[in-house]
Amino acid sequence: MKVAIYGYGNLGKGVEIAANFAEDMELFGVFTRRNPDSLKTLSGAKVLSADDILKYKGEIDVVIICGGSATDLPTMTPDLAKHFNVLDSFDTHAAVPTHFENVDKAAKEGNNLALISCGWDPGMFSLNRLYASAILPDGKDYTFWGRGVSQGHSDAIRRIDGVKDARQYTVPIDAALESVREGKNPELTTRQKHLRECYVVVEEGADLERIEQEIKTMPNYFADYDTTVTFITEEELRANHSGIPHGGFVIRSGFTGQNKEHKHIIEYSLKLDSNPEFTASALVAFARAVVKMRSRGDVGCITAFDVAPRDLSPLSNEELRAHLL
Amino acid sequence: MKVAIYGYGNLGKGVEIAANFAEDMELFGVFTRRNPDSLKTLSGAKVLSADDILKYKGEIDVVIICGGSATDLPTMTPDLAKHFNVLDSFDTHAAVPTHFENVDKAAKEGNNLALISCGWDPGMFSLNRLYASAILPDGKDYTFWGRGVSQGHSDAIRRIDGVKDARQYTVPIDAALESVREGKNPELTTRQKHLRECYVVVEEGADLERIEQEIKTMPNYFADYDTTVTFITEEELRANHSGIPHGGFVIRSGFTGQNKEHKHIIEYSLKLDSNPEFTASALVAFARAVVKMRSRGDVGCITAFDVAPRDLSPLSNEELRAHLL
Numbered sequence: 063m064k065v066a067i068y069g070y071g072n073l074g075k076g077v078e079i080a081a082n083f084a085e086d087m088e089l090f091g092v093f094t095r096r097n098p099d100s101l102k103t104l105s106g107a108k109v110l111s112a113d114d115i116l117k118y119k120g121e122i123d124v125v126i127i128c129g130g131s132a133t134d135l136p137t138m139t140p141d142l143a144k145h146f147n148v149l150d151s152f153d154t155h156a157a158v159p160t161h162f163e164n165v166d167k168a169a170k171e172g173n174n175l176a177l178i179s180c181g182w183d184p185g186m187f188s189l190n191r192l193y194a195s196a197i198l199p200d201g202k203d204y205t206f207w208g209r210g211v212s213q214g215h216s217d218a219i220r221r222i223d224g225v226k227d228a229r230q231y232t233v234p235i236d237a238a239l240e241s242v243r244e245g246k247n248p249e250l251t252t253r254q255k256h257l258r259e260c261y262v263v264v265e266e267g268a269d270l271e272r273i274e275q276e277i278k279t280m281p282n283y284f285a286d287y288d289t290t291v292t293f294i295t296e297e298e299l300r301a302n303h304s305g306i307p308h309g310g311f312v313i314r315s316g317f318t319g320q321n322k323e324h325k326h327i328i329e330y331s332l333k334l335d336s337n338p339e340f341t342a343s344a345l346v347a348f349a350r351a352v353v354k355m356r357s358r359g360d361v362g363c364i365t366a367f368d369v370a371p372r373d374l375s376p377l378s379n380e381e382l383r384a385h386l387l
Numbered sequence: 388m389k390v391a392i393y394g395y396g397n398l399g400k401g402v403e404i405a406a407n408f409a410e411d412m413e414l415f416g417v418f419t420r421r422n423p424d425s426l427k428t429l430s431g432a433k434v435l436s437a438d439d440i441l442k443y444k445g446e447i448d449v450v451i452i453c454g455g456s457a458t459d460l461p462t463m464t465p466d467l468a469k470h471f472n473v474l475d476s477f478d479t480h481a482a483v484p485t486h487f488e489n490v491d492k493a494a495k496e497g498n499n500l501a502l503i504s505c506g507w508d509p510g511m512f513s514l515n516r517l518y519a520s521a522i523l524p525d526g527k528d529y530t531f532w533g534r535g536v537s538q539g540h541s542d543a544i545r546r547i548d549g550v551k552d553a554r555q556y557t558v559p560i561d562a563a564l565e566s567v568r569e570g571k572n573p574e575l576t577t578r579q580k581h582l583r584e585c586y587v588v589v590e591e592g593a594d595l596e597r598i599e600q601e602i603k604t605m606p607n608y609f610a611d612y613d614t615t616v617t618f619i620t621e622e623e624l625r626a627n628h629s630g631i632p633h634g635g636f637v638i639r640s641g642f643t644g645q646n647k648e649h650k651h652i653i654e655y656s657l658k659l660d661s662n663p664e665f666t667a668s669a670l671v672a673f674a675r676a677v678v679k680m681r682s683r684g685d686v687g688c689i690t691a692f693d694v695a696p697r698d699l700s701p702l703s704n705e706e707l708r709a710h711l712l
Contacts, residue, residue: 083524159709162708197668197699318401318405318665319661324664329654329655333568334652336643365712368704370692370695375521382692386692387483
């Protein structure tokens with residue numbers, strides 16, 4: 063199957079690596095909104111102008127859209143779904159229903175299949191919330207994120223006057239995790255679930271006390287959390303905080319038995335050295351499913367919820383049953 | 388949807404409780420090979436003779452078969468699949484391909500849909516092996532079982548001369564689990580992964596040393612493991628070992644990045660107070676999917692690999708996307 067990448071940031075690079083590793087896939091090329099001549103790909107995949115993509119209609123089995131959720135994907139995904147089978151990693155949870163409708167309309171118009179919100183949350187975490195709640199309907203779900211870098215929170219710190227650079231880690235609080243794992247079904251406040259660690263590089267002569275206060279009291283981002291602020295040098299930031307790790311936990315605790323006397327804990331966790339490369343790997347597996355499902359006649363918009371797991375694998379159904387069941 | 392239970396042991400009772408909890412299901416009744424008059428169900432569900440089940444053809448949407456894998460299911464599931472949509476929890480991994488073929492033929496003959504090998508392993512553990520290997524193809528899978536009661540191993544001990552009763556726990560070894568979680572991709576022997584704890588009640592005057600030796604040297608069951616044998620009284624067995632807990636871990640550790648420089652750990656774990664009731668809860672969720680899929684025209688044999696997760700839930704696709712994605 064011929065796979066194209068649309069957008070070449072960290073996510074697009076991750077897709078390139080993962081698609082090259084897949085023996086049943088051929089990388090058609092990378093489409094960029096930048097000047098194609100200015101861009102050199104990791105694997106030597108050819109670079110094409112995003113403006114020209116319609117010229118390749120019919121030559122590409124699926125386009126993996128590697129844009130941002132805030133401004134790119136809401137228009138990019140429906141626009142491309144009119145002409146290609148597509149996937150995106152749209153992750154603004156509250157806006158999913160609207161995005162779904164727009165993409166569904168466009169994909170049906172073009173007789174294509176589009177999968178949105180692929181990755182780990184939304185994505186693998188969503189799937190685990192669904193499986194666990196279907197099997198243990200009498201229970202409670204908990205999602206914890208981290209330890210990992212939040213790009214949005216790091217950006218928010220960078221916008222503060224006197225800040226040169228910053229890295230923010232979201233950290234799940236052990237005591238909360240443990241109480242969930244023990245099946246105590248606690249009611250947890252925002253502050254009890256996660257804390258926020260900030261590593262901040264400032265301009266020379268900046269007012270450290272003011273910056274720390276601005277961070278800790280920032281509404282939505284930090285005010286509801288226990289937040290630590292550590293000032294470090296640019297060198298320390300580069301040496302110790304250049305990665306983009308992330309991960310987290312989805313835990314469901316539920317009950318069975320005539321008198322709810324039996325407790326069950328289902329836990330799914332991810333510990334990821336590279337958030338974008340893991341998301342990219344999920345996109346590539348689900349791209350395989352999109353191509354298979356489209357070849358069976360499916361069109362419109364779908365999510366990971368609609369994909370039979372066997373379609374994610376390059377193995378045959380017989381091999382899967384013999385070796386993984 | 389009308390759900391029938393075929394077989395009324397621990398698993399059948401678990402299905403009864405779970406199906407009664409599901410608002411979209413109605414329990415048609417329990418079919419038993421025993422004398423129906425001798426059997427009283429937990430919820431008052433009506434009891435019918437297994438011999439009469441064909442009389443109810445057309446009145447039941449799905450039959451959940453709660454028999455054993457060794458002797459019941461290999462014939463029971465194909466026989467019933469000729470006349471009803473069915474599910475079973477067939478768990479003899481090596482015999483899955485043969486069982487699948489037999490059930491597939493029968494189900495197609497009867498124009499029915501049959502799902503086999505539902506539960507947690509095979510079942511949820513299989514699904515997690517599949518998802519994880521599709522997303523991280525460059526990696527390694529590990530499955531650990533326990534801490535939990537192994538019925539087969541407990542039975543093997545009970546067959547030893549002088550043994551009145553026994554309970555065997557399979558226990559994953561922490562050091563092995565930790566080394567997998569750290570992404571070290573170790574090669575582990577059988578002995579390094581699990582140990583076996585045996586609690587044994589003996590006849591008066593039995594030769595404890597001989598029994599302990601017979602257990603520890605029993606081929607296939609214990610010889611390849613570090614095994615502890617603890618002799619206890621019947622009262623202690625009843626007081627401390629009457630539950631049927633189980634669980635375990637599926638962990639995949641894999642790599643991404645141009646030079647495989649990024650490590651990722653996916654871990655799925657279950658901690659179950661009641662092995663049969665959890666399996667029953669999985670059967671009930673997948674029974675819902677079987678009915679939905681059959682109503683869309685699917686026939687033949689399938690496994691959990693073939694089920695789009697949305698079909699497991701009583702919620703609509705819109706609700707799932709809005710609340711769980």
